[in-house]
Amino acid sequence: MPPRERRHGLLIVNTGDGKGKSTAGFGVLLRAWGRGMTVGGFQFVKSAVNPYGEHLAAHAMGFELTPLGDGFTWLSEDLSADRRLAEEGWARCREALAEGRFDVLLLDELTYPLNYGWLDLSQVLADLTARPPGTHVIVTGRDAPPALIEAADLVTEMRVVKHPYREQGIGAQPGIEL
Amino acid sequence: MPPRERRHGLLIVNTGDGKGKSTAGFGVLLRAWGRGMTVGGFQFVKSAVNPYGEHLAAHAMGFELTPLGDGFTWLSEDLSADRRLAEEGWARCREALAEGRFDVLLLDELTYPLNYGWLDLSQVLADLTARPPGTHVIVTGRDAPPALIEAADLVTEMRVVKHPYREQGIGAQPGIEL
DSSP: OOOOOSSOOOOOEESSSSOOHHHHHHHHHHHHHHHOOEEEEEEEEEESSSHHHHHHHHHHTTTTEEEEEESHHHHHEEEEEEHHHHHHHHHHHHHHHHTTSSEEEEEETTTTHHTTTTHHHHHHHOOOOOTTTTOOEEOOOOSSOOOHHHHHHHHEEEEEEEEEEHOOOOOOTTTTOO | OOGGGOOOEEEEEEEEESOOHHHHHHHHHHHHHTTOOEEEEEEEESSSHHHHHHHHHHHHTEEEEEEEEETTTTSOOOOOHHHHHHHHHHHHHHHHHHHHOOSSSEEETHHHHHHSSSHHHHHHHHHTTSSSSTEEEEEESSSHHHHHHHSSSEEEEEEEEHHHHHHOOOOOOOOTOO
């Protein structure tokens, strides 16, 4: 592995309405973890109540994957609480970035608090830009804001071609989607 | 985890010209592995010469990830050798499926030998259809054939929005892409 100062830290964005945005983020964490890099993630929508497959894997593999949400945007009846949760969450992300705690950091579903206006986009972009050289960041979520796309090095749109849940009424399969 | 006979085994296809097709496949393996499922993968293009981050991770996590290729389609000067490699590779996949060795199996970059005509599409689809109930399969690669898309439960197209290698001339970053 090249030392951090010789790496080109990428800002990667996975967006679109299709599946695989977060999942590809976990795939990057797997690959980087395999190379001995320090990986981690913060999840802006997932709550800590029910562990998903990725949390069980992170625990077994020994990396940090922190759900910041309370299932907000779907469960909350108090929007100011959602905003506060999002802001507190971003403060943790900013600190982790500034400290250089991770070689690769996943910011899962960050687009939602940005699009709801709970986080200030220009502040988030400034914090991302100020991260230590060689730090790779992956942002996921639908409807990535244009300024985030502009700032990114690599942007992929995941587009639905066929979706079993919509078309066949099949429920979420444990281990695949959750 | 529901027992295999109560799961709906999905055939998932990640296609398109963008990044994240294989990477999302590895993300599914991570998630399913976290839930204690038996996961594995065969890779149709990767050779065994240089281990990628995903191979190091698979070794550390204790699951099988088998490169079947010899870097074919890029390195070989003998097309009949490529075809033979692909056919031998598929025989191993078919056997693994038929034996029910995996709850979740990644068939990475399978579309290439299909599109080059090295594997018989109708035979591959028949083998996939004959897999034990509850077995999830993920197929990746560009230009998924229409009959494969037709047979699949979930199809996502990864579309390039921005790509650093093309636009900025940045080399592949270890741990992220390889």
